[in-house]
Every structure is written in C-alpha cells, then in structure tokens.
Amino acid sequence: MTSEAIARREQVRTDRVARYERMVEIRALEDRVQELFAEGLVHGTTHTAQGQEAVAVGVAAAARATDSVTCTYRGHGVALALGLTPLDVIGEIMGRTVGSIGGVGGSMHLCEPAVGLLPTFAIVGAGIPVAAGAALTAQVRGTDTAAVAVFGDGSSNIGAFHEGLNLAAIWSLPVVFVCENNQYGEYSRINLTTPITDLADRATSYGMPSQIVDGQDPDAVHAATEKALDHARAGSGPTLLEMKTYRYAGHSRADTAPYRPEGEFEDWYDNRDPINGFRARLEAEGTLTPEQVDAIGHEVAARIEAAVTDAEASPRAGIETMFANIVAPATEGT
Amino acid sequence: MTSEAIARREQVRTDRVARYERMVEIRALEDRVQELFAEGLVHGTTHTAQGQEAVAVGVAAAARATDSVTCTYRGHGVALALGLTPLDVIGEIMGRTVGSIGGVGGSMHLCEPAVGLLPTFAIVGAGIPVAAGAALTAQVRGTDTAAVAVFGDGSSNIGAFHEGLNLAAIWSLPVVFVCENNQYGEYSRINLTTPITDLADRATSYGMPSQIVDGQDPDAVHAATEKALDHARAGSGPTLLEMKTYRYAGHSRADTAPYRPEGEFEDWYDNRDPINGFRARLEAEGTLTPEQVDAIGHEVAARIEAAVTDAEASPRAGIETMFANIVAPATEGT
Amino acid sequence: MAKMRMNQAISAALADEMRADPDVVMFGEDVAVAGGPFKTSDGLLAEFGPSRVRDTPISEMGFLGAAVGAASTGLRPVVEIMFIEFLGVALDQLATEAAKFHYLSGGKLTVPLTVRASTGAGLGFGTQHSQTLEGWLIGTPGLKVAVASGPQTGYGLLRAAIQDDNPVVVLEPRVRYSTRAEVNVGDDAVIPLGVAARVADGNDVTIVGLGGTVLTALDAAGRAQGWSADVIDLQTVYPWDRATVLESVQRTGRVVTVEENPFGGGWGTDITSVVGAELFGRLAAPPLRITAPDVPVPYGKHLEARYVPDAEYVTAQIDHLVSHGELPPHWWDDGEVGQ
Amino acid sequence: MAKMRMNQAISAALADEMRADPDVVMFGEDVAVAGGPFKTSDGLLAEFGPSRVRDTPISEMGFLGAAVGAASTGLRPVVEIMFIEFLGVALDQLATEAAKFHYLSGGKLTVPLTVRASTGAGLGFGTQHSQTLEGWLIGTPGLKVAVASGPQTGYGLLRAAIQDDNPVVVLEPRVRYSTRAEVNVGDDAVIPLGVAARVADGNDVTIVGLGGTVLTALDAAGRAQGWSADVIDLQTVYPWDRATVLESVQRTGRVVTVEENPFGGGWGTDITSVVGAELFGRLAAPPLRITAPDVPVPYGKHLEARYVPDAEYVTAQIDHLVSHGELPPHWWDDGEVGQ
C-alpha cells in the first residue's frame, strides 16, 4: 500500500529504533519467505538477504523518498527498508493482487515509485546505468534529488557496472553506487571471480571517490551514504561505496551453500551480525531497552504472520492481469 | 600473399631498419588510401593511422608470428606491421579478389592468421575479450604463445574492455592489452568522455600491472610489449600498456578534425613524429644513412604505387564470393 | 513545407519536440558538438544547450541504460545508436528492461524512451555496419518499432515516438539520410505509430515495403506492365497494421513483401504468414517475399547493390508471380552463384 | 541405453565430447565447482580438471568473447549462458563476431563454438528469466540454432554442435531438465544439425514443435479424435529443414506450429510463411500458429501455465482447424482477457 509505504519510509529516515525494528522485520520476512518456499507454497525462486539488513536500512535512512533507488533480485530487504510493507512483498512473492506489482512479477520483481524504488533488476548489473539515468533526470531538471544503485560484488565484474560508473563520473551525476560485497556471487566466492579484494578500488578507473564501509553497521552505512549523497546533491558527482557484508543464506531457494569454508558463516553470525550489533549499541546508549527489543520481536513476528495470512486470503493475480500494463495507453500528444 | 606476409613479419621482428621502413610504408599507404577515397575510387569509409606507426611496428616487433593479435577498424598499420602486404590491404579496400579476405570486407576487415592477425574488429571493444580467448587456447594447450589486443582510448569506456581485462586477470591469461591512446574517440577528445587522464590506471581494477609508454617511440613500444609478453609467457598473467600517441588524420574518411585545439596536431607532428624521431635516432646511432633513408622512401613509394596498380588490375570480388565462406563445411565428425 | 534531406528532417523533428517539452533530452556518441555522425542532430546543442544535448562515452549499454532510468523518472530521452549493430552490446536495456518496466512496475511507471538507430546497406560500410536487424526487436511485447522510409516519415514517426509513453525504436535507413524531399512539418505531420500508409494505389498486387525498400517498391510499381500495385509503407513493423494490409490484399489478391534482410527470419515472414492464413483460399497467388540472400552483407559497390533487392528485380519477380500465379525463383537460385 | 534426466544427458554429451577431443573446453558461471546451476555439467570438473572446465566471473560478453577467440585459435569451447536473456548483454560476440568470422577471415578461420542456454517458462522465474527468444538469433547467416526437446535430443544435438566447425547455439528448455527418459548414447546418437525428426505419424495435419513444445504436440496428437497428426520435432530452427516439413505437409494438407513465444514474430512465422507459399493451393486449411499471447511472461503457476500453450488447447485448436477448415480464435481473443 502506497500510503503506508510512504509513512514507513519516513520512520527509517528519522528514527534509529525504527531502523532496528526494520532490520528485525527484514530478517523475519526473509526467514519466513524461505519457509514458504520450503513448504512448497510458492513457485519459482527467491534470493534472500539475511545478514545484509544493515546495508538496506542504512541506505534507506540516508536517501530521501524522492531519491530513486535501483536494486537487485535480492531486493526484499531494500524494498522493506524503503517502506514497502511485508504484504507488498509477500503478496508479490505469492502471486497475489495485493503484491507490489499485482502478483505478476514474483520475488525478483518489486517496485514502488512513491518511495523511490524503481523495478528491481533480475539481470546482473542492469540497475547501475539505470540509476545513473535517474540521477540525470535530477541534473537536467536542476532538482536536488539523487539516485542510489545497490548491487552485488559479483555485479562489479559486468560491463554495465563499468559503463554506468564511467558515465556518471564524466557527467558528474548525483548518484551513489552501493556495492553490497557479501563475498559471493551465486556459488562462487569473490576471490574466484574477482582479481582484487577491495572493490572500492575500482573507483580509480573513473576518478571517483570511494569508501570501504562496515556493511554490518547501519550507522556507518547511513553516515557514508549520507555523505556521498550530500556530495552528489552538491553537484560534485558520484561516489562508490563498498559495503563489506555477508549473505547468510545460500544464493537462492535451493542452495544450502556447501561451498562455504568451514566456520565462515559462524564467524560472521557470531561476531558481526548487524542486528545483534545494533541492538547492543542502542541498548548501551540507552536508546532501546530489552523490553522494547522483545516487544519489537513479537510485533514483527505478528506482522509477518499477518502478511502471510492476508496474502493467502487475497486473490491470485487473474488471467486478465497478464494483459495489463504492457503498453502505456496515454501518449504525450493525446 | 601469405608467404610474403610471413617473410615480412620476420623482418620487423628482427631488424630495426626494417621497422623504420615499415613505419614509412604505413604512413605512405595511409596517405595513399586517403587519396583513393578522395578521388572517389573507393566506396565506403576508412580509418587511417598516420601518427601511430610506432605502436603498430613496436608491437609487431615484440610479438611472435604464432601469437594472436586483435585490432580495430583502424587496422591498416597493425596489419602491415604484422606482415600483410600493401596489396593485401589496398586490394581489400578496393574490393578486389587479391585483398586480404578476397574483397568482401573492405577497409575495416582484414585478416591473416598465418601472421597472427585475427579478423579486425569494427565493433568497439569486441577484440579485447577475443584476444583473451586466444590466450586461453595457449594456456589450455600449455604452449608458450600469447595474445595481444590493440584498441583505442575510447574503447576503454566500453563493457567489453572491463570484462575482457577482468577475465584475463582472474585466469592469468597470457595476453597483453595495448591501448592506443591517440587522444580521440571519433570527434571527441578523451577528456570529454573519460574521467581520467592515464588509462593505465584502469589496471588497478584488475590487480594487473600496467605501464604508460611513449607510443611515438618504436623502441619503447617494443621493449614494453616484449616485457609484458615475457611476463605473460611465464604464466604471470596479463598487462595493460597505455601507448600515448596521436591520430594525425580525422576519425574517418570525411572528417577534417575541426574539433582539434589549435596547434595540437602541429605540436605532435613537429616534435613527436614517430618516423622522424626514429630516423634521427637510427642515424645518430649510425644504423641508417641519409642515402638509405632516401632509398627507403623511394622504394616504399614505388611499392605502394605498384600495389595500387596491381589492385586495380585484379578482378573485383565476383557475385559468387558473396556466397562463399559463410558456413564452414567440414565438421569434426566428418 | 520545406525541402529537406532526411537527416535534416530528423534534426527538425528533434528540435520541434525539444521546443515543445523541456523534458525531451537527447544523447549519444558525437551527437552534440559534432551534430551527429550523420548530421541528424545538427544545431541542437546550440539551441538547447549542453544539459539537454549530450555527447556520451562509447558505452551503449551505459547510456541506453541511463536513458531507461531517465525515462522512468520523468524525462523523455532520445538516444542515438549510431549503427543498429551496436545494439548487440546493449540489447538488454531495451528488450529486457525498458520494454518490461511498465509491466514490472504494475503500471506505475512509463518509459517514454526513443531509440534511434541507422540501418542498412548501400554505403560500403561492410558486414558489421550494414544490416537491418529488425529481428532483434520484433516480438518484444512492450516495445514499438518504427522505420523511416524518407524525410517525411523520418520526421513524422520520430515525433510520434518521442510523444509516445512507451519505448519506441525508430530505425533510419542510412542510405536515405541524403534523400531530399518536400517535408510537411508541424503537429499535423506526426504519423501515428502502428499505422501503415498506402503510398500508391493499384489493383493486382499489394507490395509492402519498410524503410529503405519503400522507394524501391514504389519504383518497381512504376515500372509495372500489365499489372498495378497498392504500395504500402508499413511504417511500424512491430506491432504492424494488419487492418491496412489485409484490406489491401483482400482487394488485390496478391501480397509481396520487399525486404532488405536475408530470407530466413525476416519481418516479411510475419506479414506473409498472417496474410496467408487470414486470407486463405482468397489469394490469387502465393504470398511472395523478396529479400536479400542468406549471406552477410558484402562490401563492394556491385556486391552490395546486388545484395539489396532493386526495383528491376522486384518488378521481374512480380511479373512472374502475376503471370504464372506461382513463386518466381530467387536470383541466387541460379547454380552459378548458389551456396 | 540408460535412463537419464535431460540435464544428465547434457552432462553426458559434454563428457563424451571432452573425452574424444582434448580441445573441447567448457566454461560459464558456476559450471565447474557446482556442476552448473541446472546440473548440466555435473562431474566434468572432476574428470577433466580446472583447465578445461572453468567458472567465470559474471561477464557474458567477456567469456563469450573469450570463447570466440579460443574457437578461432584451435579450441572447441562450449559456453553456458545460464538464461537466454543474458545474451542481451553479449549478443554482439555471437551475432556480429562469431557468426561472421569465417566470412571475415576469407574462410581461413573456423569458429567451432557451442553456446548452450536455458530457455522458457514453467518454473516461476518471472518475466526476465522465462522467455524463449530464438528471434534474437534466427536470421543470422553463419550461425546455427538447435533446440533440445528432451534427454535424447539434448544429448544428440549438443554433440553435433560441438563437432560442428561453426558457431552453434543449443537451447535447452529449462522445464525439461528434469524430464527422464531412456537415452541412447554414443556416436550413433549424434543428431545432425539442420535435420528435423518426424516423431509421430499421421494423416491429416503436420504439427511442428520445437524444444519444450514437442512433448506438448505429441500429447495433443495423442488426444486427437477424428484426425491424426505427423508430429515433427524441428530440432534445428535455423536453418530449418524445409524438406522434411514440406514433405509431411504435402501429405497431410495442414500445418500447425506450436510455439512457446508471443504471436508476433515467432519462429513459426518462417515455417508457415514458407509452407503457405510453397504449397499454395494445395493446403486443406490455413497454416495455423499456436503460440503464447503477445505479453511478457507472467509469474505465478496458473498464469505461466496459461501463457504456454498446453496439449488440451492445441488439440482444441486443431479440432477447429480440421473440422471448419478455418482459423480458430486464440484463447485471448475472448473479450474478458483481451488487451
């Protein structure tokens, strides 16, 4: 629901506890989505983002609702962070009319322009030049909006990455490139496909500033993204941010990630979990109490369950939806 | 002619005076090609490489005949340097059966596998991954051949560049990437399309060694390319070489290069001409006498005129050539 | 009315749309300072400035992708792909992103994107710069593909494309950039997409041309002896105007497509397949496709001229069809040149 | 003879060719360590080692281009494009380079390159991962395009492709990877390219299927009441086997293509166009194309199932064609769902 999404968008922008809650929500939704697939209630495939919640929420905290964001098929987290509701996401995954685009897209295809989310991209790298183009709109119109492209480490090896960053640099477009370096592209560890360790170094090719960011810390993600967005809005051009993070689940539905080195997941989970870390910090600061933590946990769990129930109760996308929204009817001249 | 090409290939490999002569030949051929177009004797378009002779000859001096080379539509110079005869090139441009591929290709399409020249590429960047693939053949077979990709500064902005270099780096392929930075891509000066000055810096993205080379000095080009090829043959992977050079002519046939800053061409021509510079060095060394220089000038001029005459006297590619060499008949199994 | 070359008509269409709407922007390789490799954007930089008229790096995937993003967020970008072959490095953004964004946004976004590309043989550019390649685009729901046949349609289709809220590709036969003709400009000259034009009237055969072959078809019809032809400029090849074509063939009883592409897989298969099925039993002769042979485009004036069907050949093919009621042989079926 | 799933048959074909020729190498995303996202190269890394079986970075243009270079210099590479849509970022290397290299080398080079790609709907992968897209490839002289319909053709066509000295694309309907059948392996099981197979015999209609629709066509023929069908597995869609198709339709008098692609521009236009023209006046009914509607592939089991023509629909369409001698309406012509 658009109006609810706009309200949720604002919460993450303004309130750190809301950010904590949203991270919990993302984790819970992703876990539930995996179950839905495991139970055979959903058809197709899904790519979940447990472990990467801080990137999604930190970026959403920094960007404005009027900024445009492109992200990938691993986009549930970014979508929720930007304000989409659990029902928008789960409804879409379950192919229901209440879904983000009415149930014709599935897990890889979410969209909500009202909060800046352009259609999520199932083609690796494709969202990168598209974000540059959204930034072009701002530049041509002279507004102070900006754009953010969120993409994976593996995507930094594809041509669209190179061309998108180069174009943004030469035109000084107000765009921030957020690389979610979760260490894996599908079943391949980054070192097997990418000859360098720090992808931030790739900014050198474009004379672009860059920064390595702790992607498990939503405050760090927020600060770095905000700084880069300020830089962009000031007309100083794009920035490449490399968020060091980790993908807890396998690549997609059926993948149990047998290729991971022993202990790697445990190390990230035990020592660098973004939710645990942020909770500890907020508690230490006195911003959050253990009681609130519990309450948030319960509320979120209930919210996700309600979303599943509501989605199941709502109609499947009907045959007629296959024929809708293919060609836009109105033309400028008419 | 293949046998002549092989002999010519070897001359440039072994003899610096032959390199000087070949540079003179390239210059003369390119000037003559421009005239042929201006006189309306040839149809279509052409891209000439006056000013860039040292890159072509220096690379050919370093590479072996068994190494594979990919280059671009601005490929007459590289082709001659690798051994193709003026008749191979002019015949092709004039659409004659004596041309490099029998006259069905034209200026942008030369090829001679016997001296390592793969089909020249009319699509920007396309030759870069193809050279990596030729290097893959050597690596899989365990031979000590290597590959060289020659491409322009503007081509370093396209996706195939990024993907080709990345793949070569991660697989440690025996390939050398030679960027002819002639300062322009079509009618655009490099600073208008490329946010950095030294394209060698782009090697950072691939953890690849790189070097900026004086592209007007055939000895420097030769030395840098040889070093990179040795590195490649030793199994140490690819190198990016940036040859700083200059395109004397416009981009293609009709372009008079009105967009060049005043004095830029004159500065390069007067102070950094590769042929003048190399001649002066060879003379100073006592390797070449003024008499030889004159003789080479006359011989080359006569050779080019003979090639034009021979091409004109030889048959145009007939209609039946349209139907040849589209599908290879033999299959492995038959 | 003004006499213009097709490239001037295209510049005029761009200028008219840019004057009418500040959201129209234009970019591509050397389209700004140089006014376009084919001078199809001459004067635009001077009039509209460097924010709206931009030169790009050589990166079709990058700038076409940027156009998709710009179109999704409020601009109406026009991008130039210098030669249609270069879509081979950028097709994803057109076919897989732009064409599907309206659908994949649940109708919330529109993508008023125009992609212009030059096509075809005739200028000696060789195998990788001379193809038509509509086949890469046809069959992509969400995309519209129009093809200019000369200055007037170059103007009118481009304006319609820019006004359309969907991604539209406008193909421009390169060999026609220098064709001069009187051109109606202004809003009345906008040519609706999806509509074909009957450009000559006759009784015995319907010749359907597209882009560069429309003039050929007209020329062939002009040479006809013993038969007369409706000539249809298809104008939009995807989705194409079934009503106009079927109405005409219903009257003439014969359909001939004149194509500048190999026989296998060309756009004419769609036309002749539909006409053959819809008018089954009501045709006086088999549907005939006149095409180039199944070969790469060759270099060399005489080869290239032979590759593209010319008016004389078209007339001869139709003579055979009309007089014998059966398919004529292709010129390359002759044993001497055969594959 | 061994019972195998199609993905196992593909792995077996790869292994057989790799055993026979050390120049055969194979690469793509996650094809080595993981054995392929669809397990189509299972066991190859273990048997042939990391030099010949390689995982690539996500860079289809890069590794397809590398395959072109490797093929031009002596190897016989097989590359996997995981989903055919990803050719949208790499088409240049296939259509503009590989297909033209033999020509552009004056016949001096051959390009024994095999590109495998999975295609089609049915697994709920959504709009950008469910298309067939043969249209991007058809009409490219120098390229061959084969499509597997199940384990046996998956094995036999792939071996033929690897043995061929030209670039060959082998498309694999994803929904068939798990189809199990008895498979003949060995050299006798190689299926020549360019040749179609008649997989069922009948009298009244020729049904031409390709890839995933061959089983559908067989199933539809099995349900026939009052008519019987020749079913042809086209096997190679470019260039396609005119002789086999025309011979059959000459006998049956009716031709029907069953396609998993939108109506506009599908491969069936080529078949029906040629059949309609060549057998003009000798058909008992109009050539019929049974296709998906002109829409992006939708997500959701029931939508996707409806998108792809099923056997029941095919049978009903042919019932109408045979009994009325005229074209049946498409299911989506129904006002309720219409565009």
Ligand SMILES: Cc1ncc(C[n+]2csc(CCOP(=O)(O)OP(=O)(O)O)c2C)c(N)n1
């Ligand atoms: C052009 C293209 N090639 C391949 C794929 C298949 N694919 C989907 S996700 C993926 C891995 C991407 O890795 P990364 O960019 O690191 O993102 P992550 O999945 O880790 O979030 C691949 C190869 C694709 N969708 N598009």
Ligand SMILES: Cc1ncc(C[n+]2csc(CCOP(=O)(O)OP(=O)(O)O)c2C)c(N)n1
């Ligand atoms: C993919 C692609 N885009 C655009 C072109 C048109 N084009 C031909 S040459 C050229 C400029 C290339 O510049 P650079 O790489 O510097 O090489 P140079 O011509 O200077 O040798 C362009 C844009 C092309 N051939 N291929």
Ligand SMILES: [Mg+2]
């Ligand atoms: Mg990753």
Ligand SMILES: [Mg+2]
């Ligand atoms: Mg240059």
